[in-house]
Amino acid sequence: MVYLSMVLFQVVAPILIMLVIGAILQLKFRFNLKALSNLITYCLMPAAVFINIYETQVNAKVLSSIIVYLLIFSICLMMISWLFSKLLKLNRSQAAIFNNSIVLINSGNYGIPVSQMLFVANPLGTSIQVIIVIFQNIITYTYGLYNLISSTKSGLDILRSLLRLPIVHALIIGAIMNFWNIGLPITFRIPIEYLANAFISIALITLGAQLAQIELKTIFNKVIFTSTVGRLIIGPTLALGLILLMGFDGVVAQSLFIASAFPTSRNSSTLALEYDVEANLAAQIVLFSTIMSCITVTIVIYISTILWG
Template identity: 30%
Template sequence: MNIILSSVLPVALIIAMGYVGNKTLKLDQSTLSQISVYILAPALVADSFYRTTISNDAALRLLLAYVLTTGIIYGGVVIISKLLKLSADDDKGLLAISLCPNNGNMGLSIIAFSLGNEGLERAVIYMIFSSVVLFGMLPAMLKGDSLMTSLKVTFKLPLIWSMVIGIILHFTKITLPFNLGKSLEWLGISAIPIALIILGMQLSKTKFEFGVGEFTATIGRLAIAPIIAYSVGRLVGLDGLDLQVLTLQTAMPTAVNAVIMIKEFGGNTTMVARTIIISTLMSFATLPLIIWLMTSPLV
């Protein structure tokens, strides 16, 4: 119980502070978001790769498990869409909901509190894989652009280049002089609470309304997706911390970026926005259960 409370309550508190802060102080979310995207998140990625202790084999297995999990979820969405004869907008909305777990703002935070620094290293690697799908492949799926066009967008992301820098520093064993490594570490640490504050601010501006469609999509995001991830992880030989991170990151609620993608490339914006809210709120019930299951001696 302690590990569950210690993982979820700090995250909920910081999100609540962002919620209340935006209601009372009218904070500038765009500035905070830019600081997070262009400074803090890249620093966290670079620092995590710089200091990572995960083996190349474990990283490749995690990548394989993520790709297979994402492929299965995508295939499931296509089948459900055809069976239910969803409209084009609803189909795109369901796709964004299913393929965009909040493995940044919430995922990194939950895993940092529940699984420590070693878990966080793996969670950052998962986030990078997810970012490639989100910014490199999802636009092509939603708009019909070529994969090459979407990948060009991906390679403009600071997260990708910070990953490259972190990998170079890691493999060359370069020690940053004048305590610059500490600066990188501090910026990375700051990324997590700022991201949660931004999430709280976003929640404060969205009405809490949902229907059967949003509730069903939420169940898929919070319950079915992690079951798929766990099964795939076991299939490719993941265990221990690697399997826990894969499952937990896949169990996160829908990310705010999903509605940004839908607004930009088309789809049911209302359904996605409502699902973000309900999945985020419901995740505070489902994530403790998953953490308990994944940290149980029986798993």
């Protein structure tokens, strides 16, 4: 119980405080959230991704195992979300939002800050989270987009959207420089580290600002409730089974398990708004799952330390 309290007050509570600060600032000053989102996507997150990949050694065998795990985990979530959408008898647009809400995870401006706080003494944990972020972006701009606009957007257009993401370029460059042991001049390293260090605070404040604009209209809506249970409870339960089955241990197991418990990705709401598909429902799911994740993520972190700490 003492450690559970420590996790709550030293990891989850600081994140919650940053979200509240972002929400308050947004209500008072009405930030341009599109500009802040672009700052994170095209500047701060790529810097954080590059530094983490550049500075960390990930065994090729472990990396391949992680990718296999992520594929199996995502496919299982897709099947579970499809089954629940049928049981709930959702129409096509509602089903698309529901499926995305369970499969698409907020691994970026929620997951990376959590990992950086948890694994400050072991960068491998954060590097694994970076890999998950890249994987989740691929899922978002393939499966997620297909759910929403399969009739209007070609596979080639989806691929172009993915390749335009700076984090993909940062990952590739960081991996190449890491593999070939290419030195990074101090003139470039210092500003990149400044940007990477700014990522946590700006990302969390922006997420809080985004959540402040969402109206929570129907708390007991069956779609919102089932989606939250699927994302925050069924997801980690599935992940735990796969982790034990595949024999992961230590920091790798901890990082994968904790990453499975993060709330619904804000991208699911952003895409729904952009393509006018049940945008209100998508936004409410993001808000409700983020609020509830303060409890569930704390519990998952606690369990992970018992099993692999």
